[in-house]
Structure formats: structure tokens, C-alpha cells
Amino acid sequence: MSDFLHFYDEYDDERPIAEPVENRGRRKNPAVDLPVILRTRNDDENGEVHGNNGVETDSAIDFTFMSVYQEGANGKRQLMRVQGGRAAAPKAINTQADDDDAMLVWMKNMGYSDKQVVDAFARDGRTVYSTTSITGRYTRVLRAQENEYDELLERELVEWTAEDDEELMKAYQKVNEEIYAAFKRIRDKRFRMVATAMRKEVPTSKYSAKACYDRYNGLVNGTACIPVDVHDEPERVKTERDARVAAAENERRKNLALEAAAIKKQEAQEATAKRLKEMRTVKAMDRKEERLKKETEMRLNKAAEAKAAMFAHHIKVRAARDKGKQVAADDEIGSDDDERVIDPREDMSVEDLRHLCKKKGINNRGKKLQMVNRLYVSDERMTIPALKARCREIGRPTGGTKDMLLYRIADHEARSYSKPIEKRRKKALSKAEKAQAQEDQELHDMFHKINAI
Numbered sequence: 001m002s003d004f005l006h007f008y009d010e011y012d013d014e015r016p017i018a019e020p021v022e023n024r025g026r027r028k029n030p031a032v033d034l035p036v037i038l039r040t041r042n043d044d045e046n047g048e049v050h051g052n053n054g055v056e057t058d059s060a061i062d063f064t065f066m067s068v069y070q071e072g073a074n075g076k077r078q079l080m081r082v083q084g085g086r087a088a089a090p091k092a093i094n095t096q097a098d099d100d101d102a103m104l105v106w107m108k109n110m111g112y113s114d115k116q117v118v119d120a121f122a123r124d125g126r127t128v129y130s131t132t133s134i135t136g137r138y139t140r141v142l143r144a145q146e147n148e149y150d151e152l153l154e155r156e157l158v159e160w161t162a163e164d165d166e167e168l169m170k171a172y173q174k175v176n177e178e179i180y181a182a183f184k185r186i187r188d189k190r191f192r193m194v195a196t197a198m199r200k201e202v203p204t205s206k207y208s209a210k211a212c213y214d215r216y217n218g219l220v221n222g223t224a225c226i227p228v229d230v231h232d233e234p235e236r237v238k239t240e241r242d243a244r245v246a247a248a249e250n251e252r253r254k255n256l257a258l259e260a261a262a263i264k265k266q267e268a269q270e271a272t273a274k275r276l277k278e279m280r281t282v283k284a285m286d287r288k289e290e291r292l293k294k295e296t297e298m299r300l301n302k303a304a305e306a307k308a309a310m311f312a313h314h315i316k317v318r319a320a321r322d323k324g325k326q327v328a329a330d331d332e333i334g335s336d337d338d339e340r341v342i343d344p345r346e347d348m349s350v351e352d353l354r355h356l357c358k359k360k361g362i363n364n365r366g367k368k369l370q371m372v373n374r375l376y377v378s379d380e381r382m383t384i385p386a387l388k389a390r391c392r393e394i395g396r397p398t399g400g401t402k403d404m405l406l407y408r409i410a411d412h413e414a415r416s417y418s419k420p421i422e423k424r425r426k427k428a429l430s431k432a433e434k435a436q437a438q439e440d441q442e443l444h445d446m447f448h449k450i451n452a453i
Contacts, residue, residue, distance in 0.1 A: 100127050101141050108138045191216070301397055304408065311407040343372050344407070344414040352417040375413075379406050 103126065107117050114134040122128050129137070152158045160168075191209040198205045198212070207215075218224030231237045345353065346369070353371045357364035362374050382390070387405040388398040396408040 101137075104134065104138055105141055108134070304411070305397070305400065305404065307407065307411070309404065311403060343376055344411045345372050345375060348414055348417055356413060356417075376406070376410070379409055 114131045117134050118129055118131050191213040194212045195207055195209045228234050228237050350368050354364040357371050362378055384402055391398045391405055391408050394412045
């Protein structure tokens with residue numbers, strides 16, 4: 001024992017061989033290094049070693065590891081070569097643990113697995129054991145040490161210390177708690193096992209663990225209901241049971257109806273929410289369409305304003321250039337030399353102009369440009385409030401100068417006829433009028449470009 005304690009102190013400060021593992025149980029892995037034969041010393045007359053499946057005997061020699069011999073090429077036995085350490089040889093188990101056994105006990109006490117112990121022994125050049133032999137060797141070494149210590153206690157050669165007594169009580173309390181927890185787990189499974197056993201005996205049994213528990217306690221305490229087949233008044237009990245069954249059936253139907261109503265209500269709410277969502281989507285699309293319509297209308301109004309401004313500017317330029325000249329309100333002569341004003345109604349056909357002049361009570365005789373000038377003069381004589389009222393009537397903006405109002409009215413009248421023509425005068429001009437005609441053409445082209453925006 002002293003050798004073991006000395007060994008423990010010696011290896012306690014060395015580098016860790018590997019991290020301890022939580023599971024200290026035996027790993028059931030058939031793919032171990034080499035097959036293991038549990039043996040004890042039992043030589044026959046030929047000196048061969050036979051196994052007895054690990055049964056303990058009176059022999060002090062314990063072959064718990066792989067045989068150190070193997071059959072050679074010449075058929076003779078020879079020592080086995082192993083990688084990393086010494087081959088496991090027959091070794092007695094006694095209380096005076098050698099270096100390997102002390103190392104084995106220390107590592108298992110520290111929580112290392114069998115595989116870690118085998119790897120550490122091979123790396124340090126120690127005896128190479130099989131992983132399935134470590135736990136058995138460790139258990140037998142501990143048993144031998146415990147037996148020796150029991151004998152020392154009986155002979156009063158060693159005694160318990162106060163620290164040992166304290167640890168004993170702590171260990172006892174801990175084990176009691178573990179046993180109590182294990183008993184509780186077993187008790188919790190008791191009536192589940194009872195229900196399973198009943199189903200094995202009576203295949204039609206549908207009792208659960210809770211039902212078995214309640215019925216058992218009722219039978220033991222005397223509070224269980226008496227079955228109908230052994231009751232003193234079976235008819236009354238059967239009637240009461242039928243009434244309870246009918247009430248339960250009515251309650252079940254009522255609950256089903258409530259659930260169906262709840263489902264129907266939920267479906268109606270979902271349908272309503274879906275319709276509201278669709279309506280919101282439609283309204284959003286309508287708002288978007290209305291916004292686009294307003295934006296388009298604003299762009300058209302801005303373009304019309306720009307055209308009206310260009311028309312007013314042209315009128316002012318022509319008025320400044322032709323200062324001193326006036327256009328007759330009713331030109332009876334119908335001269336071709338009349339000064340004309342660029343007007344959207346110039347694109348109208350002669351028939352449409354005659355119809356428009358007749359509609360407004362203006363002389364519809366003469367040439368096209370004469371009728372256009374008469375229409376302009378007739379509109380120009382109107383007051384600004386009258387022009388605004390006319391613009392409001394035809395759905396045009398009422399803001400701006402008088403020239404802009406005149407242009408809007410003229411543009412509306414030109415657009416009101418279904419077949420406006422897009423052609424210019426095609427008659428020969430005199431040399432004196434060519435310069436003026438060219439300037440008019442440029443202004444008219446510019447006006448059409450603005451109108452096309």
C-alpha cells in the first residue's frame with residue numbers, strides 16, 4: 001500500500017497523459033487491437049496454458065491479458081513483438097502494486113478511459129494491454145487492496161480518521177440520494193408497466209397508467225366505484241351511467257358545434273380581411289391612376305400655357321411691326337394683302353371655318369385667312385371676364401393674360417372639329433411678300449413644335 005501511495009504522489013505532478021472522460025464504463029467495441037483470452041494459470045501435462053473464461057481460482061497468477069507467445073514459421077512458440085511497449089505477460093495480482101498496476105489504478109481513479117490508458121502505456125513503453133482487459137485488471141487490483149486493508153482494520157493495525165468519518169457520511173448521504181432517485185424512477189414507471197401487463201393479458205384493455213393508478217388507490221382505500229355486474233342495484237347504476245353517457249354525448253356535440261362555429265367565424269373574418277385587402281389594393285391603384293391622370297393633365301396644361309405664351313409673344317411682335325395698321329372688323333373687300341395672325345384655327349378646313357363663323361354670327365364669305373382674322377377680332381373684343389367664363393365653359397384654365405385666354409379659346413375651337421387639316425397656303429406670293437411669308441412660316445413651325453410637346 002505504501003508503494004501505491006508513493007507511486008500516486010510521484011505521478012500526480014507529471015504532465016497529463018490525456019483529458020479524463022466522463023464515461024468510465026467499458027466500451028463495447030468488437031474492433032479492438034487483438035482478440036483477448038481471459039486466462040488463469042492452469043497448465044496441463046504438456047505445459048500449455050488453457051483459459052477458464054476468467055473464473056477466479058486459488059492460483060496467484062492471473063492471465064487477464066493477451067498471451068505473450070505466438071506460433072512461429074517453424075511451428076515453435078516464440079515471444080510476440082508488440083508496437084510501442086512490452087507484450088502483456090502473466091502477472092500475479094497482489095497488494096504490492098508494481099509500477100504498471102499503480103499507474104493503471106491512478107489513471108482509472110482520475111477518470112481516464114480504457115483507450116486512453118492503453119495509449120498511455122504504449123507511449124511510455126509499458127505493458128501493452130487490450131482495451132477490454134483494463135477494467136477487469138483495475139477491479140481485481142482494487143479488490144485485493146480492499147481485502148488487505150480489511151485485514152489490517154480487523155487486526156487494528158490501521159484505524160479510521162476523523163476526516164475519513166466525515167467523508168464516509170457524505171458518501172452515504174450521496175448514495176442514499178441516488179438510490180432514492182432510482183427508486184422514484186422505478187415507482188414512476190410502475191403503473192406504466194401495469195398498464196402494459198394488462199394489455200398483454202387482455203388485448204382489448206385501453207386503460208392508461210393514470211387510470212390504473214387511480215383505480216388501484218381506490219380499491220386499496222375503499223373509495224372505488226362498485227362495478228355494475230356486482231352491484232346490489234344494477235338497474236339504477238346502469239340508468240345513471242346511461243344518463244351520464246347521454247350528457248357527455250350532448251356536451252361533445254355542443255363542443256363540436258361551437259368549434260364549427262368558431263371555424264366558420266374565422267373563415268368569414270379571413271374572407272373579410274381578404275376583401276378589404278383587395279379593396280385597398282384597388283383603391284391604391286385608383287389613386288395611382290388618378291395621380292397619373294392629374295400629372296398628365298398638369299403637363300398638358302403647362303404645354304398649353306407655353307403655347308399660349310408663344311402665341312401672345314407672336315401677337316405682340318406682329319403688333320409692334322405693323323404699328324398703325326388695324327384689321328377691319330368686317331372686311332367687305334376681301335383683299336389678299338390683309339395681314340394675318342398665326343392662329344390654331346388656320347389648320348381648319350374652309351368648310352369648318354365657314355360653319356364656325358356662321359355659328360358665331362360672323363361673315364363667312366371670303367378667303368380662309370380672312371375668316372380666321374375675323375374670328376380673332378371677334379374674340380379680342382370680348383372682355384376678360386367674358387373670356388374667363390368662356391374658358392371655364394370649355395374646361396380650360398382661366399389664369400393668365402388676355403392673349404393666353406384668346407389662344408385657349410382658339411385652340412379649343414380648332415380641336416372641336418373632327419377633321420382639322422394640316423396644310424398651309426399653296427399659292428404663289430409676290431416678291432414683295434416672300435420675306436414676310438418666310439418669317440410667318442418659321443414662326444408657325446416653331447409653334448407646331450411647341451404644340452407637339
